[in-house]
Structure formats: structure tokens, C-alpha cells
Amino acid sequence: MGWESHLTAASADIDLIDILWRQDIDLGAGREIFDYSHRQKEQDVDKDLQDGAEREDTWSGEGAEALARNLLVDGETGESFPAQFPADISSITEAVPSESEPPGLQNNLLSPLLTGTESPFDLEQQWQDLMSIMEMQAMEVNTSTSEILYSAPPGDPLSTNYSLAPNTPINQNVSLHQASLGGCSQDFSLFSPEVESLPAASSSALLPLVPSNSTSLNSTFGSTNLAGLFFPPQLNGTANDTAGPELPDPLGGLLDEAMLDEISLMDLAIEEGFNPVQASQLEEEFDSDSGLSLDSSHSPSSLSSSEGSSSSSSSSSSSSASSSSSASSSASSSFSEEGAVGYSSDSETLDLEEAEGAVGYQPEYSKLCRMSYQDPSPLSCLPYLEHVGHNHTYNMAPSALDAADLPPPGALKKGGKEKQADFLDKQMSRDEHRARAMKIPFTNDKIINLPVEEFNELLSKYQLSEAQLSLIRDIRRRGKNKMAAQNCRKRKLDTILNLERDVEDLQRDKARLLREKVEFLRSLRQMKQKVQSLYQEVFGRLRDENGRPYSPSQYALQYAGDGSVLLIPRTLADQQARRQERKPKDRRK
DNA sequence: ATAATTTGTCATTGC
């Protein structure tokens, strides 16, 4: 390969000569100064003559960058994690729809309760409305999780009902890490102490949670609302018999089908691996997993910082600072030498990976390794980086450079200078060859990277022909453009990485929100169940003037706004429930 | 040997 490349390079050189001619002409250089033959000779010389000095220049910068890249690469491999996450999500989302199918199951589950205690519900209209809403939600929730959650045997309706409660509590323990339940539980306690007694397991689980954070739930479940919310579950039972399908959930609005699907999926996921208790931890882990990605917040800021205009980059900055410091420092040094000054800052802001990528000298890195030759180990490359840093010597005469350049680390062991020289020659850039051919008395590195003032000073120190001057100008122009292109690509890469990070962050947030939603729904479901049991308890203990129990089919309990509970005829309750239900629907539309 | 990537160069644009 190497030889072939050489050949190609030779042909390319000829082309280059033509190009140079054109450029020279463009620049105004007289042909007389630059004969074609001359050029050919020069180029040939370039090929033949392999200056180590120029090579050193190339490598110094590149080598350092290459090293940096390796480090970065590792980091990137680490980043792969986030990628996994999306897959999980997708799988979850895909799975969701399937789960949504079995809504009936839940109804069945609830129905047993209803059958047992069903008819006797004499609830106020509000109660019914709330209940209906709750039912809807419960249905949805149940559909998603019913299968999993409700595995209780279909024994007596009552037993089944109660069985549900116990099951839920367990789930709560798992999922209920948030105070929402707490808030609910509190409400419950207010309502009636008995309720808690029924689902002992659930209540116990709930109680501890209660104190922590009930704000969200409380807000949603205002004192008035609470009654309604709680009861809905039971209503489900009753509603199923009477008007289950009819009642739309007011809360249902919150739960769109899509949402439900996701939730159901989430439920599955949670049940599989996400314990509610651990949920928070999991979330943290997720965040940490991003590791590379870091917090979403980081990314946006960093991007802006790096380039202002182009993109947002971000997250990497923080991470890069610590871990990459060593690598970054080396990289930065290389940068300065090459002259890609502009973006050194960017590289710093960026993660190691990014910085390296930006520098973009993977090939160079390999080259460096090759250069090191004697030291195949990657670590050996590091010393080169140091050299790179030192490359300033570069400016020295090429011959001196050659001698001093590579070998210093002790690389010269086997190969002999010749081999290394060959390598160096191969690594020399076209412009370096040209410069050598034209006998430019200073390094391309200087030509390219020196500030204008120093550059002019340098030129003034030598008497250079027009051809040499034009070549130097071209070298400077091309060199700067080369670095600009590298920076540009680096920037582009950074932008992409940052966008990917943002996507990962958003996916993580989405997953977290879904998890939280599932947990809330679960707690809500449990609360509804508790309300159901309470409702049954209360209703079952009511006696008419004759000491006989009220028929659930004829009467229902309704929760009044003032906190009182009324026993009203079923017909009234149903009517009120319908009225209240319809309004929310219209709003939705 | 070919396909895919990376890197260098040029032309253009805007500052």
C-alpha cells in the first residue's frame, strides 16, 4: 500500500505542479521564475528528500490530537449506554398497545365487587360523576396493569374485591415512592378510618408515604374531589353494571389513549424491573448512565459557548473538564502548535471525545503509532504528544528537525533513520513537499500559524523569490483553510453529538415522566379501591327506618361539596353523574 | 478491489 500511495502521490505531484503553476499565475508569479521543469525537479526532490522537520510539524499537532482521540474514543464507547436507552423506550412503547387490549379484564375484576355489593349504591350525583371518572381511569389503568396486578383467583366477589386491595398495596409498596399516595391516604383517613383497616397491607404501605409529598395529588384531589375520586373505583363495579361504559372519566382527559398505552407499557416495565421503591434510584442511574451525555442542561449551554452561532453544545464541557484534563491539555498543546488556535477553547468545552473528534486526526493517531514504531503500545504515543508540544523546535532547519524529531523518545531503536525518514516523507503533506522543493527556509508550521506580524517579519528576514513567496502564501492559505475545515468538521460533529445527547436526555426525561405517571396512576387506582371498600362499608351499614339495609340498586351515596355524605335515590345520582360527565367531554372536543 | 470514511482543497460568502 505504501508504495502504491507513493506512486499515486508522484502522479499527484505532477498535477500539483500544474496547479501550482496556475496558482502562481493567478497570484501573479512569473513563469520565468517558476519553470515547469523546475517544479518537477522540486517535487521530485520533495519526494526524494524527506524532511523530518516538516513531518514533525504535521505530526506534532496531529499526533497529539490523535492521542486525544483515542482517549475520546474510549469515552465514546462508554457513551453507547445512552443509545441503549432509546431502544428500551421504543420496545416499551411498542409493547404498550398490546397491553391496552385487555380492558375487559379489569371490568371483570371490578365487577365482582359490584356484584357483591353492587346494587346498593345510592350515591350523590357528584359522587357518581367522580366515580365514573375514576372508573374510566381505573379501567384504563386496570387494562394496562390489570392482568399483571390482578391475578387474584375469581372467588367470591367480595373476596376478589378485597383481594384486589391487598394486591394493590403490594404494588404500592413497590411503586409508590411518591407522596401522592400519602395525600390520598390522608384523605382516606378523614373519610373513614375503617377504610384503611380493610386493606391493611395497602394502608400500611400508604401511610408511610403519605407524609412525604401529597401536594400533587392533593391539588388534583381537592377535598371535594377526593371523595369523588376515591369512589370511582367502586362505581366501576356499579357503573359496570349500570352505566359503566357511559361514564367518561373527567380525569380521563389526562389519560389519552397514547398516554395510557405508554403507561401500560411503563407498568409492565416497572413491574419487570422497576420497583417503585427503586424507581428514584433507577432514575438517578439513568441520569448517571448518560454519564457522557450528562444532564440535558449542560449540553445546551456548552454548545452555545463553543461556537456561539452554530449550535448548542453543552453537556460535555463539564465532564471534559475533569476527566479529559490530561488528554485535553495534550490535545490543546498540539492544537496551539498546529495553529488551530481558534477552537482550542471549543475542544475544552467539549467532551474529550468531542474534542478529539473535532481535531479529527484518527488517521494521524495511527500514523503516530506507526511512527513510534518501536513502541507499539498506545502509551508510547503519549511521548510523541510531548514532542508535539515541543515541536516549536520545528522551525529549525529541516535536517536538524529530522534528526531531532522522532528519535528523541528513543524511537530510533530498530528502524534506523531511513525507515523513519521514509515514514516521515510519507507523512509530509503536499505543501511540505512543495515547500521543501522550493527550499523555503522555514517550516510550514510557521508559515501557517505565525501571526501576521511575525509572519511578515519572517518573510522579511529572507530574500525569497516570487515563486517562493506565492507558494508560501498558498501554503498559509491552504494551511489555515485546512485547520478551518478541521474546526468546521469538529464543530459539526460536536453539534451532532450534542443533539444526540439532547435526544437521549429527552428520552430519559420521557421515560422518567412515564414512570412517574405510572406510579401516580397506580396510587390513584389503589385509592379508588380503598374508596370503594369504604363506600361499601358505609353503605352496607346504613339502615332505613325499619332497620333494613338500603338496596344498592335503588340508592347511592353522594358526596356533597360541604363534606357531607348524602343518601340519594339511584335515579337522581345517575342523572347528576351524566350531566357532570357530559360537560367535560364537550370541553375536550 | 471496492466501498466507506476521512482529510485536504477550492470556491464562495459574510464579517
Add this chain to the structure above:
DNA sequence: CGGCAATGACAAATT
């Protein structure tokens, strides 16, 4: 106007 950086496009070089 000249210089310079950024960037798209194309070509050469590498993998």
C-alpha cells in the same frame, strides 16, 4: 479592498 474564518462541494487519501 484585502484578509480571514466558516462552510459546502469535490477530490484525494485512508481504512
